[in-house]
Amino acid sequence: MTKQTAPYAARFSQQIAGGAPCFPFWKGRVALYAILKALGIAPGDEVVVPGYTCVMNINPVKYCGACPIYVDIDPKTYNVDPGRVEAAITPRTRVIIAQHTYGIPCDMDVLLAIGKKHGVPVIEDCCLALGSTYKGRLCGTMGVAAYWSFQWSKTVTTGIGGMAAVNDPVLAEKVRVLCAQAKNPSLRTTTLLDLQRLAHRFLLYPKTAAFATALFRWLTAKGVVIGSSSSQEFNPVEALDFFMGMSVGQARAGLRGLSFLEKNRDHRQELLKLYEDELKGKEALLPQPPVGGAPVYVRYPVRVKDKQFILKEAVSRRMEIGSWFESPLHPHETPLSPYNYTLGQCPEAERAAREVVNLPLHPRVTRTEAERSVRFIAEHLAGE
Ligand SMILES: *Cc1c(COP(=O)(O)O)cnc(C)c1O
Numbered sequence: 001m002t003k004q005t006a007p008y009a010a011r012f013s014q015q016i017a018g019g020a021p022c023f024p025f026w027k028g029r030v031a032l033y034a035i036l037k038a039l040g041i042a043p044g045d046e047v048v049v050p051g052y053t054c055v056m057n058i059n060p061v062k063y064c065g066a067c068p069i070y071v072d073i074d075p076k077t078y079n080v081d082p083g084r085v086e087a088a089i090t091p092r093t094r095v096i097i098a099q100h101t102y103g104i105p106c107d108m109d110v111l112l113a114i115g116k117k118h119g120v121p122v123i124e125d126c127c128l129a130l131g132s133t134y135k136g137r138l139c140g141t142m143g144v145a146a147y148w149s150f151q152w153s154k155t156v157t158t159g160i161g162g163m164a165a166v167n168d169p170v171l172a173e174k175v176r177v178l179c180a181q182a183k184n185p186s187l188r189t190t191t192l193l194d195l196q197r198l199a200h201r202f203l204l205y206p207k208t209a210a211f212a213t214a215l216f217r218w219l220t221a222k223g224v225v226i227g228s229s230s231s232q233e234f235n236p237v238e239a240l241d242f243f244m245g246m247s248v249g250q251a252r253a254g255l256r257g258l259s260f261l262e263k264n265r266d267h268r269q270e271l272l273k274l275y276e277d278e279l280k281g282k283e284a285l286l287p288q289p290p291v292g293g294a295p296v297y298v299r300y301p302v303r304v305k306d307k308q309f310i311l312k313e314a315v316s317r318r319m320e321i322g323s324w325f326e327s328p329l330h331p332h333e334t335p336l337s338p339y340n341y342t343l344g345q346c347p348e349a350e351r352a353a354r355e356v357v358n359l360p361l362h363p364r365v366t367r368t369e370a371e372r373s374v375r376f377i378a379e380h381l382a383g384e
Contacts, residue, residue: 028149
């Protein structure tokens with residue numbers, strides 16, 4: 001952390017993390033890595049994760065030499081099925097990662113109780129759940145530590161970026177030391193990211209999203225822009241430039257994002273209401289948060305009949321309809337065996353990967369666009 005990034009960490013701590021010490025990083029996955037390292041995760045250890053996540057989230061586990069143990073999801077919440085977590089615990093289990101998928105809080109009472117019973121700490125993955133609460137408590141304040149991502153598609157974005165919050169003083173000290181050791185991103189990297197953020201601000205609207213995303217991926221592959229991911233992600237070996245801190249530009253963007261958070265959240269609630277109204281009577285295809293869970297959805301998941309058709313049509317009709325996760329380890333190109341996943345292991349997660357598309361809620365989606373998208377989806381729901 002530097003003098004320039006500290007104000008963002010402080011503001012984030014107050015506004016989002018219940019006052020816990022916060023540590024900014026280059027990406028959310030780097031924040032997770034720092035937490036795992038601080039916990040002393042090493043070869044031979046096991047980490048319980050949901051079988052419905054992205055490969056970027058599993059890499060830090062692999063970089064520590066640990067083995068991810070996948071637990072299937074509850075199809076109603078898209079989070080680990082708490083009833084299956086205990087069976088996954090072995091004498092080697094060192095961490096449970098509670099990923100609040102799409103912004104839906106995990107059933108934390110159950111997960112924390114299992115963790116306590118077996119002496120295993122719970123880390124909250126809040127990358128999709130900035131501002132969500134569970135029984136009145138903010139996501140990120142319940143586990144031993146938590147992390148957030150500020151990548152393009154998240155509730156608050158800095159282009160690329162991440163934050164760790166630590167709710168245990170001894171562990172916080174260790175993360176503080178690690179954060180101080182993180183390399184600063186190079187001037188070339190930060191300048192490119194600053195330019196990309198600018199481009200994103202002016203160019204990325206629902207009507208252009210598909211085109212802009214394709215262009216961005218192409219440029220990333222050419223090495224012209226800083227991608228949030230690269231093919232390096234499919235290799236569970238730590239890269240030299242992985243462990244980096246947050247830049248000044250990211251921290252500034254983050255502060256700006258937090259200052260608009262209230263508006264951002266109101267907009268999300270308004271569009272959510274619109275989606276729920278349009279999909280009334282179809283609750284079986286919609287998420288059902290656990291008792292006491294109050295999500296701030298990052299995007300709204302819906303089960304459809306023919307996902308590939310929907311995604312293709314959405315591009316040609318210029319609607320922004322998304323697809324997370326396309327595989328138990330998003331994206332679909334991820335080779336599963338190097339990541340210790342066997343097809344068929346998490347059937348509900350695999351079914352969700354086949355059936356679920358998501359509707360946008362971000363501040364640039366207008367009511368009209370939201371209406372168009374949800375009405376299109378309503379004609380193609382699963383099981384009809
Ligand atoms: C985005 C995301 C991450 C990783 O965030 P980065 O900042 O891209 O490293 C981890 N977990 C979940 C659930 C995410 O959605």
